[in-house]
Amino acid sequence: xxxxxxxxxxxxxxxxxxxxxxxxxxxxxxxxxxxxxxxxxxxxxxxxxxxxxxxxxxxxxxxxxxxxxxxxxxxxxxxxxxxxxxxxxxxxxxxxxxxxxxxxxxxxxxxxxxxxxxxxxxxxxxxxxxxxxxxxxxxxxxxxxxxxxxxxxxxxxxxxxxxxxxxxxxxxxxxxxxxxxxxxxxxxxxxxxxxxxxxxxxxxxxxxxxxxxxxxxxxxxxxxxxxxxxxxxx
Amino acid sequence: xxxxxxxxxxxxxxxxxxxxxxxxxxxxxxxxxxxxxxxxxxxxxxxxxxxxxxxxxxxxxxxxxxxxxxxxxxxxxxxxxxxxxxxxxxxxxxxxxxxxxxxxxxxxxxxxxxxxxxxxxxxxxxxxxxxxxxxxxxxxxxxxxxxxxxxxxxxxxxxxxxxxxxxxxxxxxxxxxxxxxxxxxxxxxxxxxxxxxxxxxxxxxxxxxxxxxxxxxxxxxxxxxxxxxxxxxxxxxxxxxxxxxxxxxxxxxxxxxxxxxxxxxxxxxxxxxxxxxxxxxxxxxxxxxxxxxxxxxxxxxxxxxxxxxxxxxxxxxxxxxxxxxxxxxxxxxxxxxxxxxxxxxxxxxxxxxxxxxxxxxxxxxxxxxxxxxxxxxxxxxxxxxxxxxxxxxxxxxxxxxxxxxxxxxxxxxxxxxxxxxxxxxxxxxxxxxxxxxxxxxxxxxxxxxxxxxxxxxxxxxxxxxxxxxxxxxxxxxxxxxxxxxxxxxxxxxxxxxxxxxxxxxxxxxxxxxxxxxxxxxxxxxxxxxxxxxxxxxxxxxxx
Numbered sequence: 001x002x003x004x005x006x007x008x009x010x011x012x013x014x015x016x017x018x019x020x021x022x023x024x025x026x027x028x029x030x031x032x033x034x035x036x037x038x039x040x041x042x043x044x045x046x047x048x049x050x051x052x053x054x055x056x057x058x059x060x061x062x063x064x065x066x067x068x069x070x071x072x073x074x075x076x077x078x079x080x081x082x083x084x085x086x087x088x089x090x091x092x093x094x095x096x097x098x099x100x101x102x103x104x105x106x107x108x109x110x111x112x113x114x115x116x117x118x119x120x121x122x123x124x125x126x127x128x129x130x131x132x133x134x135x136x137x138x139x140x141x142x143x144x145x146x147x148x149x150x151x152x153x154x155x156x157x158x159x160x161x162x163x164x165x166x167x168x169x170x171x172x173x174x175x176x177x178x179x180x181x182x183x184x185x186x187x188x189x190x191x192x193x194x195x196x197x198x199x200x201x202x203x204x205x206x207x208x209x210x211x212x213x214x215x216x217x218x219x220x221x222x223x224x225x226x227x228x229x230x231x232x233x234x
Numbered sequence: 235x236x237x238x239x240x241x242x243x244x245x246x247x248x249x250x251x252x253x254x255x256x257x258x259x260x261x262x263x264x265x266x267x268x269x270x271x272x273x274x275x276x277x278x279x280x281x282x283x284x285x286x287x288x289x290x291x292x293x294x295x296x297x298x299x300x301x302x303x304x305x306x307x308x309x310x311x312x313x314x315x316x317x318x319x320x321x322x323x324x325x326x327x328x329x330x331x332x333x334x335x336x337x338x339x340x341x342x343x344x345x346x347x348x349x350x351x352x353x354x355x356x357x358x359x360x361x362x363x364x365x366x367x368x369x370x371x372x373x374x375x376x377x378x379x380x381x382x383x384x385x386x387x388x389x390x391x392x393x394x395x396x397x398x399x400x401x402x403x404x405x406x407x408x409x410x411x412x413x414x415x416x417x418x419x420x421x422x423x424x425x426x427x428x429x430x431x432x433x434x435x436x437x438x439x440x441x442x443x444x445x446x447x448x449x450x451x452x453x454x455x456x457x458x459x460x461x462x463x464x465x466x467x468x469x470x471x472x473x474x475x476x477x478x479x480x481x482x483x484x485x486x487x488x489x490x491x492x493x494x495x496x497x498x499x500x501x502x503x504x505x506x507x508x509x510x511x512x513x514x515x516x517x518x519x520x521x522x523x524x525x526x527x528x529x530x531x532x533x534x535x536x537x538x539x540x541x542x543x544x545x546x547x548x549x550x551x552x553x554x555x556x557x558x559x560x561x562x563x564x565x566x567x568x569x570x571x572x573x574x575x576x577x578x579x580x581x582x583x584x585x586x587x588x589x590x591x592x593x594x595x596x597x598x599x600x601x602x603x604x605x606x607x608x609x610x611x612x613x614x615x616x617x618x619x620x621x622x623x624x625x626x627x628x629x630x631x632x633x634x635x636x637x638x639x640x641x642x643x644x645x646x647x648x649x650x651x652x653x654x655x656x657x658x659x660x661x662x663x664x665x666x667x668x669x670x671x672x673x674x675x676x677x678x679x680x681x682x683x684x685x686x687x688x689x690x691x692x693x694x695x696x697x698x699x700x701x702x703x704x705x706x707x708x709x710x711x712x713x714x715x716x717x718x719x720x721x722x723x724x725x726x727x728x729x730x731x732x733x734x735x736x737x738x739x740x741x742x743x744x745x746x747x748x749x750x751x752x753x754x755x756x757x758x759x760x761x762x763x764x765x766x767x768x769x770x771x772x773x774x775x776x777x
Contacts, residue, residue: 018349019344019753020344020349020422022758026421026422030347030348030417030421033417033420034347034348034414034417037416037447038413040448041448041450041451042451044448044450044452045452045454045455046455048451048454048455048456048459049459052470055478056470056477056478059476059478137475138466138468140467156475156476157475159468159475160470160472160475160476163469164470167462167469167470171458
């Protein structure tokens with residue numbers, strides 16, 4: 001195809017071609033492949049926690065279900081929606097960078113950041129609610145397991161699920177913060193006009209990362225918030 | 235002559251060492267060869283530090299009474315020996331140094347795929363090492379290198395968090411190295427360098443990289459959970475609230491068993507290179523050796539439970555892990571048989587690297603076979619937590635990996651520095667390593683079988699003779715590692731210039747000058763023959 005060859009020639013002279021690559025194709029393939037391998041390590045990282053969660057849930061299924069009732073699915077659902085929309089804006093940002101639509105790219109990055117921030121703000125309110133409810137076993141004096149909703153025989157195991165909740169959502173929020181840092185960098189680069197249809201690898205790989213962090217949440221939401229509601233639904 | 239006053243390097247052709255000068259040119263370099271040298275220096279320091287701890291252990295065990303240090307101090311000494319040697323020497327050892335230097339050169343690339351991430355991995359390693367050193371200086375850690383809960387999370391009064399943070403951080407340097415290797419091998423091979431033509435050292439590092447990428451994140455999160463549990467006094471391994479401390483062991487060994495393959499696979503790759511070069515013969519069973527590296531990487535993820543036979547794990551799980559442990563021995567055996575077959579009717583010459591290769595094959599075989607004893611359920615119950623385990627582990631890690639590392643150091647020293655080391659001293663210290671090693675660790679098999687438990691600073695008086703032997707051997711081993719340090723440093727200035735290919739070896743790294751230029755190859759090489767085409771050369775010579 002003649003067109004691709006012309007594009008190849010442009011790629012070969014791109015100022016973004018790093019010295020040790022032969023051409024932009026090789027560089028782009030390496031960048032995206034590298035991000036996929038990195039995401040594999042992230043799967044194993046979160047997988048350690050999901051694996052431990054699975055072990056404990058099979059050990060204490062009723063306790064986990066009862067504890068899950070103390071999570072607020074309204075917050076969780078809202079955050080799920082926010083993240084899915086942020087994934088859409090991220091995907092649109094990647095598309096805009098492919099097509100060289102500079103303004104659209106910048107706006108989509110801004111929207112993605114707004115939704116990412118919204119997620120963290122909602123998460124903050126949610127943590128605050130747990131704090132007020134005395135459901136933070138990590139800090140002495142901020143844990144109590146009383147009331148009709150709290151079966152006394154689960155007083156110990158409930159703390160384990162809350163530990164999982166704070167560790168898993170905490171590491172996830174940390175990844176969101178990193179993602180916001182990446183988005184800020186991308187926005188600065190985009191405003192300088194760095195990205196062209198011939199060079200958009202940073203947007204592409206950052207998009208992969210952003211979607212991955214969203215997908216982790218898609219698993220966290222049901223496993224932490226919804227397992228207690230199965231009986232009510234049936 | 236005026237040139238005498240100049241740095242000898244400046245009189246030579248431009249290369250990666252004299253391309254730039256000054257500390258900045260090293261600390262901000264993105265050249266994989268310079269980063270390899272940075273790693274070489276850093277891990278040598280950590281090796282020396284770990285060696286000091288080993289020396290203290292052996293000095294304490296010279297007498298049956300716990301008289302040199304008290305038991306608390308002894309706990310800290312063996313813990314720091316393990317942490318430093320495993321996480322800061324053995325894990326990075328061959329991949330971060332020779333892998334960094336050679337993988338791009340062997341596949342005909344100018345650099346690794348992500349040079350800046352490569353440099354980042356070194357800084358991460360240094361940061362992790364600083365945390366580990368801080369833990370040592372502040373007062374040490376006494377949990378053993380395995381950080382078993384609930385001791386590590388609740389009861390230990392030492393600097394567990396500092397050490398765990400150090401290991402956590404250094405894990406990411408390992409992950410980034412592995413990531414770089416995987417992408418480089420997939421995307422950066424020179425024209426004609428097919429997967430079937432990759433040198434076996436590259437295959438070994440590729441398999442290692444898979445483990446680094448898949449296993450290390452799990453130990454990272456596990457240690458993070460331990461650290462959080464220690465910081466908040468509550469967490470998921472806490473038995474007081476129904477947590478399962480054994481789960482920690484499962485998660486720890488899910489990484490740390492494959493991690494022993496991170497430590498040994500690159501060594502096997504080195505031996506494949508050495509054996510074929512010094513036998514002047516193509517490797518026997520190339521695809522089997524390459525495939526067995528992948529086999530070890532894959533099966534190695536399924537055997538972690540053999541560290542936990544006595545934890546009260548289900549008997550059926552024990553059977554499963556025992557069976558798979560037998561299976562993972564098969565690919566290792568394939569390698570040993572293939573190396574032996576490669577040497578069969580080869581024109582073997584006995585240079586220093588080959589002596590180390592011989593040492594590796596013998597010692598690794600002993601280490602591997604005693605691993606089968608430990609993988610057998612009944613025998614393992616008898617020797618669990620005895621010196622038998624210590625001896626087995628050191629036969630694989632020192633007799634295997636460190637010996638391979640020394641072999642690699644001598645084999646590629648001319649390429650890295652452009653200078654030859656003194657061959658006589660090389661051979662002498664290689665033999666001394668072999669002797670010292672066996673005198674140190676063979677008695678420990680017997681001690682363990684007779685029932686001396688590991689990790690105690692005092693022992694029954696009837697074990698003293700064998701312990702004195704072991705300590706004597708350790709002294710020999712210590713000297714045997716000091717001699718190369720001296721003559722290798724000496725050779726930097728006074729060694730004979732090596733030339734491009736002092737061994738007459740095959741492989742792209744030997745087609746360039748020594749030391750190589752910054753971009754390795756002036757023209758991207760085109761590969762037209764299989765790896766290790768020594769036999770072809772012979773045929774043409776004869777014909």
